[in-house]
Amino acid sequence: MLAEQLEQQFHVTMEQASAGQLYAAALALCRQRQQTLPTVEGERKLYYISAEFLVGKLLSCNLMNLGLWDQVEEELRRVGSSIAALEDAEPEPSLGNGGLGRLAACFMDSIATLGLPGDGVGLCYHYGLFRQVFDHNCQTEQPDGWIEPQSWLRDTGREYPVQFGARQVTGRLYEIDLPGYGNTSRSRLRLFDLVGVDPGLIREGITFDKTDVAHNLTLFLYPDDSDRAGRLLRVYQQYFMVSCAAQLILEELAERGFSREELDRHVVIQINDTHPSMIIPELVRRLTEEGMPFEQAADLVSRSCAYTNHTILAEALERWPAADLEEVVPQLMPVIRALDALAKRRHPEPEVAIIDENQQVQMARMDIHYGFSVNGVAALHTEILKNSELAPFYRIYPEKFTSKTNGITFRRWLMGCNPQLADFITRRIGPDWKRDAAALTRLAQWKTDCESLTELLRIKAAGKQALVRALAAAGETVDPDSIFDVQIKRLHEYKRQQMNLLYIIWKYRQIKAGKIPRRPVTFLFGAKAAPAYRIAKDIIHAILCMAAVIRQDPEASKWIRIVFVENYNVSWAERIVPAAEISEQISLASKEASGTGNMKLMLNGALTLGTLDGANLEIADLVGEENFYRFGRPSEEVIRLYADGGYRAQDLYQKPEIEPLVDFLLAKPMLRQGDAEQLGRLYQDLTHKDWFMALLDLEDYIRVKEQMLDDYEDRNGWASKMLINIAQAGYFSSDRTIAEYNRDIWRL
Ligand code: 26Q
Numbered sequence: 170m171l172a173e174q175l176e177q178q179f180h181v182t183m184e185q186a187s188a189g190q191l192y193a194a195a196l197a198l199c200r201q202r203q204q205t206l207p208t209v210e211g212e213r214k215l216y217y218i219s220a221e222f223l224v225g226k227l228l229s230c231n232l233m234n235l236g237l238w239d240q241v242e243e244e245l246r247r248v249g250s251s252i253a254a255l256e257d258a259e260p261e262p263s264l265g266n267g268g269l270g271r272l273a274a275c276f277m278d279s280i281a282t283l284g285l286p287g288d289g290v291g292l293c294y295h296y297g298l299f300r301q302v303f304d305h306n307c308q309t310e311q312p313d314g315w316i317e318p319q320s321w322l323r324d325t326g327r328e329y330p331v332q333f334g335a336r337q338v339t340g341r342l343y344e345i346d347l348p349g350y351g352n353t354s355r356s357r358l359r360l361f362d363l364v365g366v367d368p369g370l371i372r373e374g375i376t377f378d379k380t381d382v383a384h385n386l387t388l389f390l391y392p393d394d395s396d397r398a399g400r401l402l403r404v405y406q407q408y409f410m411v412s413c414a415a416q417l418i419l420e421e422l423a424e425r426g427f428s429r430e431e432l433d434r435h436v437v438i439q440i441n442d443t444h445p446s447m448i449i450p451e452l453v454r455r456l457t458e459e460g461m462p463f464e465q466a467a468d469l470v471s472r473s474c475a476y477t478n479h480t481i482l483a484e485a486l487e488r489w490p491a492a493d494l495e496e497v498v499p500q501l502m503p504v505i506r507a508l509d510a511l512a513k514r515r516h517p518e519p520e521v522a523i524i525d526e527n528q529q530v531q532m533a534r535m536d537i538h539y540g541f542s543v544n545g546v547a548a549l550h551t552e553i554l555k556n557s558e559l560a561p562f563y564r565i566y567p568e569k570f571t572s573k574t575n576g577i578t579f580r581r582w583l584m585g586c587n588p589q590l591a592d593f594i595t596r597r598i599g600p601d602w603k604r605d606a607a608a609l610t611r612l613a614q615w616k617t618d619c620e621s622l623t624e625l626l627r628i629k630a631a632g633k634q635a636l637v638r639a640l641a642a643a644g645e646t647v648d649p650d651s652i653f654d655v656q657i658k659r660l661h662e663y664k665r666q667q668m669n670l671l672y673i674i675w676k677y678r679q680i681k682a683g684k685i686p687r688r689p690v691t692f693l694f695g696a697k698a699a700p701a702y703r704i705a706k707d708i709i710h711a712i713l714c715m716a717a718v719i720r721q722d723p724e725a726s727k728w729i730r731i732v733f734v735e736n737y738n739v740s741w742a743e744r745i746v747p748a749a750e751i752s753e754q755i756s757l758a759s760k761e762a763s764g765t766g767n768m769k770l771m772l773n774g775a776l777t778l779g780t781l782d783g784a785n786l787e788i789a790d791l792v793g794e795e796n797f798y799r800f801g802r803p804s805e806e807v808i809r810l811y812a813d814g815g816y817r818a819q820d821l822y823q824k825p826e827i828e829p830l831v832d833f834l835l836a837k838p839m840l841r842q843g844d845a846e847q848l849g850r851l852y853q854d855l856t857h858k859d860w861f862m863a864l865l866d867l868e869d870y871i872r873v874k875e876q877m878l879d880d881y882e883d884r885n886g887w888a889s890k891m892l893i894n895i896a897q898a899g900y901f902s903s904d905r906t907i908a909e910y911n912r913d914i915w916r917l
Pocket of ligand 1: 480765
């Protein structure tokens, strides 16, 4: 199959083909097959609109979903190659930042697999987020191009004008096909690009002229918004996305033969956090311009739009100065004012106003007033939204609130990245779990079966070996017999990578004091920090400095090692997840909306060391006390501490157990590796502010982590816990999540 394609495309045989040609042929093969799959049509169509789609490399998963994987792998094997080797030639699109974007990608896989009529809608950034490069133990940012002459993108040739006041630009629609598992149908990612976008604007790193919107709109995801030009650019980007989307949606409504008045019956728009929220006023604007009365338009749009909230952090709740919107999208502001006025007539309480007392447009509030559904992404998260963050809205619209616990696609996060484990499961419970993840629970009957447990440990060891080889290629030596302790996620203070660092400092000092651990431990980190997030970059700096301190210490380096993978992305995750043994889910309780890495790691047999936050709570409930390592203050206590201002970092810092750990940040060995200003800033923050209370949970964290390392030595006991975790992970399949969205919100 691949051979014919190669012959046709390059006139070479399998033996003669270069790796690049093999990849290009496989890409073309998939693209042809995918296009023959029908898109699902239905009375009611979903548009999942999102600023991020962190899809990862597509070749392997598409081959799997198309049912071509075995055949192509066999063809490649005969010439000494493999699909994995081909994938090395595939660039990874960095069209996302973290959980929200990866969730959107998992959802698209499940939507296609369940055969639901739905497409993803977003932007085609040429350089995505950024490529992270470490330089002198600091993060620097480089453009991360992924679009090649041959790529997954298909140019539809369809263009849409977008008006910014007097200025007009043009959006062009590109599509990426996403085949569902089992060769039935496909969904599409529909990505808009700016006609005339100019990479020549990029200067040093990822800096560029932020004011030249006619040429910069689709260069980067989340351009630095620490100055006004950057903030305006984000509004330009968002409006560009939703204006194109609104035109596409209305155009397809007409193509499907429906009238504008039927919008709410035939269209449902899932707004992925507030980045696409301007779709609401934009649709209302377009409908009223066509002559529909304002209230009817507002009502129709409200019954078509649903909003997902992914965070309760105040600083991540988007609000734009009305003056900025006035400047960028003057045609939209009258509609927003009218929507605000109508909402204020119905609900005069100031805390639910769309345009607040500071003349800021509160995007989430617009979504809640003018959407029919609001959902959190895990049970605890939704409860917190209802009871505190969005309580005034819950009082007005209790019927709109619903909880949808996140999920992950098992195609990528088990069958794709860990085929040996998938095979282990199938040999025991048959293949049904691939379509019905709940069937995984049947695996639990092997929890005391020695042979199964031994095999499970062997599979984990193989996963570690594979990662060790990948790390070696990146210049890192790691002991495959050490315990792999993994924290992989965006870098954010609330996720508390700094607390993990303080544990490592504690461990280092134990070793220096002669308390040798039973077995070496490797601490793996993967994280990008937002380019303008100062303290997050300081935390990366401190971890990299500590890595160097340990590496250069002959005594300590026998026992502990820090590996911070550069440019953590989906591909790294696919290698790290199967190798992980300890899953660090240590956010300050109440702050992590859900987490999805926690699910991927559990599914691959890592045990969770976690606070009762986000979906961790549900993981703990499913696997039971003995199979989950819980520590830290519960969310109610944390919420109370914030409410009464009762947390004082200084007091905790003074404890004799804690002070030397924090002080180590400024000790000679660290200063020899790093920069006093950055380390000093982190020290100051931890001792005087520590807004996310790392010091509060530190001692409990150390205690439970030590317990975990002890328990690791009972290899069978540990393997049994692994097996229970895998068996209980079925609930976290995104197929289940999507079925729930469809049952309760979309009704496709
Ligand atoms: C907001 C304002 C200004 C600039 C940027 C932003 C911004 C950008 C990205 C705010 C939020 C995000 C991304 C949030 C995100 O990824 N949230 C994660 O979503 C996951 C999927 O639901 C959850 O599992 C995680 O708990 C949540 O952190």
